[in-house]
Amino acid sequence: MGKSLSEKILERAAGKSVSPGDVVEVGVDIVAFHDLTGYHVIEVLEKATNGNIRVCDANSLVIAFDHLVPPPDVRSAEIQQSIRSFVKKHTLKNFHDVGYGILHQVLIERYVVPGQVVMAADSHTTTSGALGAFAQGLGASDIAAIVLTGKTWVTVPQPFKIKLIGSLGKWVTGKEVALEILRVFKAEYFNGMSIEVFVENPTAFPMDFRATVANMGIEMNADALMFVPDSETINFIKSERGFEPKIITPDKDAEYVDEYTIELNKVELLVAAPHSVDNVKSVREVWGTEVDYVFIGSCTNGRVSDFEIAAKIMKGRKVKSRCIAIPASWNVFKKCLELGYIQTLVESGCIVTYGTCGPCIGGHFGIAAPGEIVVSTSNRNFIGRMGSPEAKIYLAGPAVAAATAVAGKLVEPGDVM
Amino acid sequence: MIVEGRVIKLGDKIDTDVIIPAKHLKYTNPEYLAQHVFEPIDPEFYKKARGAVIVAGKVFGMGSSREQAAIAIKAAGIRAVVAESFARIFYRNAINNGLPVIICPGISREVAEGDWLRINIETGEAVINNVKKVMCKPITGMALEILKAGGLLEYLKKLKNY
Numbered sequence: 147m148g149k150s151l152s153e154k155i156l157e158r159a160a161g162k163s164v165s166p167g168d169v170v171e172v173g174v175d176i177v178a179f180h181d182l183t184g185y186h187v188i189e190v191l192e193k194a195t196n197g198n199i200r201v202c203d204a205n206s207l208v209i210a211f212d213h214l215v216p217p218p219d220v221r222s223a224e225i226q227q228s229i230r231s232f233v234k235k236h237t238l239k240n241f242h243d244v245g246y247g248i249l250h251q252v253l254i255e256r257y258v259v260p261g262q263v264v265m266a267a268d269s270h271t272t273t274s275g276a277l278g279a280f281a282q283g284l285g286a287s288d289i290a291a292i293v294l295t296g297k298t299w300v301t302v303p304q305p306f307k308i309k310l311i312g313s314l315g316k317w318v319t320g321k322e323v324a325l326e327i328l329r330v331f332k333a334e335y336f337n338g339m340s341i342e343v344f345v346e347n348p349t350a351f352p353m354d355f356r357a358t359v360a361n362m363g364i365e366m367n368a369d370a371l372m373f374v375p376d377s378e379t380i381n382f383i384k385s386e387r388g389f390e391p392k393i394i395t396p397d398k399d400a401e402y403v404d405e406y407t408i409e410l411n412k413v414e415l416l417v418a419a420p421h422s423v424d425n426v427k428s429v430r431e432v433w434g435t436e437v438d439y440v441f442i443g444s445c446t447n448g449r450v451s452d453f454e455i456a457a458k459i460m461k462g463r464k465v466k467s468r469c470i471a472i473p474a475s476w477n478v479f480k481k482c483l484e485l486g487y488i489q490t491l492v493e494s495g496c497i498v499t500y501g502t503c504g505p506c507i508g509g510h511f512g513i514a515a516p517g518e519i520v521v522s523t524s525n526r527n528f529i530g531r532m533g534s535p536e537a538k539i540y541l542a543g544p545a546v547a548a549a550t551a552v553a554g555k556l557v558e559p560g561d562v563m
Numbered sequence: 564m565i566v567e568g569r570v571i572k573l574g575d576k577i578d579t580d581v582i583i584p585a586k587h588l589k590y591t592n593p594e595y596l597a598q599h600v601f602e603p604i605d606p607e608f609y610k611k612a613r614g615a616v617i618v619a620g621k622v623f624g625m626g627s628s629r630e631q632a633a634i635a636i637k638a639a640g641i642r643a644v645v646a647e648s649f650a651r652i653f654y655r656n657a658i659n660n661g662l663p664v665i666i667c668p669g670i671s672r673e674v675a676e677g678d679w680l681r682i683n684i685e686t687g688e689a690v691i692n693n694v695k696k697v698m699c700k701p702i703t704g705m706a707l708e709i710l711k712a713g714g715l716l717e718y719l720k721k722l723k724n725y
């Protein structure tokens with residue numbers, strides 16, 4: 147009997163045969179943290195070693211500042227300062243200071259290759275599954291243990307197959323596909339499973355869309371979500387990093403607990419209504435809801451294709467809701483700048499900045515007030531997530547968010563163009 | 564290992580943003596975090612937490628990986644969390660911080676707010692109000708070893724091979 151992608155990766159990392167349900171120790175290829183979890187990781191490292199930290203493999207450690215960027219208060223600045231001195235002391239080279247980008251975006255742009263085991267101190271580490279890596283978020287203590295030992299334990303998940311066939315309708319993106327999965331299965335269904343996504347026509351579902359779906363694998367409570375590597379994966383790494391990666395794919399006769407097929411042309415424009423990611427509705431069902439604040443960005447939808455869509459809709463139009471737009475990395479920002487998307491968004495009345503989680507986590511750079519209605523392209527609409535617990539957050543894809551900003555109420559792009 | 568206490572009931576899909584909001588994540592101090600546990604749904608929660616056992620529904624602790632969620636619950640004096648299921652990261656964070664977390668499908672229907680719940684975490688046997696028995700899943704393997712050591716930090720110190 148053949149093996150799924152997650153089993154094959156974990157077998158390589160464990161150095162022995164594995165089956166779903168096994169608890170195994172695996173070698174970790176990339177371990178990462180950001181500012182807001184990083185200082186906590188370092189605290190644990192210090193306690194565990196009485197201040198005598200020895201980093202197991204400095205080359206595999208990636209650090210990027212994103213949550214407290216740029217630092218909104220003294221404590222945030224102090225947190226970053228403490229991590230910088232850790233970086234210096236251990237001469238770590240994979241360090242990205244304020245403004246470089248959101249960790250998950252940096253990981254897929256620069257570091258991760260198919261088949262790796264990636265563990266980072268942030269739940270949206272699942273994003274790296276877009277490249278066919280086995281990627282999981284962990285808490286600060288678990289990450290500290292990996293920094294020291296290079297290893298961690300995992301429960302081998304039950305693999306579940308999702309097939310994407312055909313191509314998407316106008317304005318429909320990876321976000322709607324992620325929401326469609328949540329609409330059908332709800333947030334708890336995939337607990338203990340790894341979702342392996344097979345794309346029938348690789349170019350019909352580009353890397354940006356894959357990253358959005360993989361990012362929201364954690365919202366599905368999947369242990370991991372990975373796209374089976376294909377020509378799109380190879381082309382992405384070639385164009386971003388200039389080399390052709392080796393790929394591993396599941397065996398043809400791999401056994402899955404179940405499978406589900408999504409016909410992409412049938413996926414509608416969707417939103418997740420307050421206060422839960424699986425409270426999915428079609429835009430028509432919530433059409434006309436007045437919206438105070440639109441946020442376009444985050445590790446979910448802060449990529450070039452997101453700003454391309456937003457710019458197409460906003461071009462020559464002014465926004466009625468206040469709008470904050472944040473490309474997920476310096477690299478994305480620069481490309482959007484060259485392509486004219488930043489200018490379009492600025493002329494429409496958006497505030498554009500880069501490389502911060504700020505609004506997504508209710509940190510800074512745009513906090514929601516009590517009673518406000520927010521439309522966000524991020525991944526969580528939990529109570530209090532973007533500021534006041536009395537704010538209501540709708541999650542949407544870039545097209546619905548941009549159209550909503552223009553109309554001042556929840557609409558589809560066709561309503562404003 | 565036996566844990567017991569008065570039951571506080573919570574629903575399904577309790578996320579870590581609700582357990583401890585992001586604005587408190589710049590600190591790891593347990594006493595500070597304890598005072599803000601479950602703040603978005605009940606700012607006074609910590610006052611009733613000491614000595615209690617939380618009984619919750621599905622995927623308790625879903626969402627963000629913030630370890631402060633487990634630290635805050637433990638420091639508020641909660642003795643254990645029993646849930647129909649747990650989110651993977653929270654489960655590990657809880658064990659790593661010495662907070663017993665017990666998977667118990669069907670438990671929400673069996674117990675009411677204020678009941679007394681006693682659980683043997685190694686056998687999975689739970690007793691409600693000293694009378695009714697229910698079977699939960701025992702904690703096993705790595706999780707049990709780490710919990711018994713008193714958390715991941717203590718476990719790491721014992722390993723000492725790095």
Ligand code: SF4
Nearest residue numbers: 270444445503506507
């Ligand atoms: S953008 Fe939001 S979801 Fe993504 S890493 Fe930052 S805070 Fe987390």
